[in-house]
Amino acid sequence: MSGDGTRRCAWTGIENDEQYQRYHDTEWGRAVEGENELYERLSLEAFQSGLSWITILRKREAFRRAFCNFDPIIVAQFGHEDVERLMLDAAIVRNRLKINATIGNARALLRMPAGITLATIIAEHAPVVARGPEEAVPGQTAESKQLAKALKGYGFSFVGPTTAYATMQAIGVVNDHEAGCWLAGKTQTLGLG
Template sequence: MDVPRCTWRGMAGDPLYEGYHDHEWGVPERDARALWEKLVLDGFQAGLSWITILRKREAFREAFEGFDPERVARYGEAERARLMANAGIIRSNAKIDAAIEGARIYLAMRERGEDFSAFCWSFVDGQPVQNAWTADTGVPAQTPLAVEMSKALKAKGFKFVGPVIVYAWMQAVGLVNDHLTNCFRYEPLKRMGEA
């Protein structure tokens, strides 16, 4: 059955991409670990298309042991070398180092009593921003809110969290609803955000 969707380039007819759009993208995520995993993956996307990361996501999950911050935070040279040798993921020294350090920052926040999910959702007062875009050409690559959040993440020591990456992540985890208004997911996610 054909349904009206957002008009992402390369999505039409790709079951993996359509499934991601239809079931994940824009759904408000409240789980701290899942939010961190997606932030790491969006960091790995820098300079690449999201579909590239999506096709490698299961390999990433396996390589990073389910994105368990406690495990990733303990990675040393042996684990780093293992990741750099893994052809199933994006092999970038800087991005791998950022993921490992990000796990340590995540745990340090938790040890100080600062929940990563609460931190993220505080930027939108706990409720998704409801946009009303009618065409992809209107959707910005970043917003002042993404710039603010990017600065806050950088201040904590996170890497690969520039405002464009952060805004893409905010869209993906439902901090903002950027489905087009004629997309079949727009209204259900709007109602979910208002609940």
């Protein structure tokens, strides 16, 4: 239970961190609409790999500035000078592989065939059966492995099964609020549009 008396998922972990609690309460596990928004979430989950989510959350506005609000049309045009500029930006995570993946993923997104979107690819790999409230939250699933493979097939990188599953959780494809959390069973899933 947090300092405000609300029971939240244990992963929020940082007691009385208002930004983290607000993210959990108003964003995590909720439907996300729009390709730019999905691209942003996928990118941030990739940057989170190996780090704590709170690190990425605290840097999210800096990431948005650095990557032009995750507009794939703009990011796809980034070149070597932009990568070097981003590598000097202490406000974001300065990881060359992740920066290059974010740029490459914007290009991959723009190359997808007509009628194929991030939303359709993700929805295609949504679990048929939801995890029960007492079951442990997995780090990856068969569906996230298939999603990662599908994204890689379209040219995306830095999207392994764990990143794919974290994205599915973040955007409401799966509802992984823990038993006892005030949002368990209450958030809308599969709201991809």
